[in-house]
Amino acid sequence: MTKIRAFDHVDTWVFDLDNTLYPHHVNLWQQVDQRIGEFIGAYLKVSPEQARFIQKDYYRRYGTSMRGMMTEHGVHADDYLAYVHQIDHSPLEPNPAMGAAIAKLPGRKLILTNGSTDHAGAVLNRLGLAAHFEAVFDIIAAELEPKPAPQTYHKFLRDHSVDPARAAMFEDLARNLVVPHQLGMTTVLVVPDGTREVVREDWELEGRDDPYVDHVTDDLTWFLQELVQNS
The missing domain is CATH 1.10.150.450 (DNA polymerase; domain 1)
Structure with missing residues (x-):
């Protein structure tokens, strides 16, 4: 059985944006x-x-x-x-608890998204998380090649001098964790909490038991709080 990767060696924390830093049921x-x-x-x-x-x-x-x-x-x-991306971001509410947990993570924090920097900025500002992230690597920085294309991850790692063996990746789509796991990153799949309706394709919610998923959580704030408390 493949050993589940831990976090004690991680000094770079990479987060997807949509449906990862805010709950799926917001349906933004x-x-x-x-x-x-x-x-x-x-x-x-x-x-x-x-x-x-x-x-x-x-x-x-x-x-x-x-x-x-x-x-x-x-x-x-x-x-x-x-x-x-001309949408109403008002359904998003500030999440100071998540912000406090992210602030306590040791090392760098980066966003890797298939969206645009404008959209990412609007989301992070609504959540009150913008100050915690060093940079946003968006679809333009990826030269319009979205995740899960391998070259997108390689370019991200190069551009931001990230050692994948010392990084963790948080994502809501399991398929976007395949390459990060292959590169040596600790992977976390963020899934709906099951209490409210989410508007997703069936395949988007698959993969929680796949070997390239090290950890699964339906509450990212709690997960991060536990991480910093036990580190």
């Missing part, structure tokens, strides 16, 4: 999801049903619907990102 991403469908429908001049099918097909095959639209239809990333 549902707004983005809806606007992606609107963008695809308008751009391709197809029905909402056709747009939805294309959106989810590209998401699964390319990592993001945007990457699929760029590859298959020549969409410009700037136009796409500007439209889909």
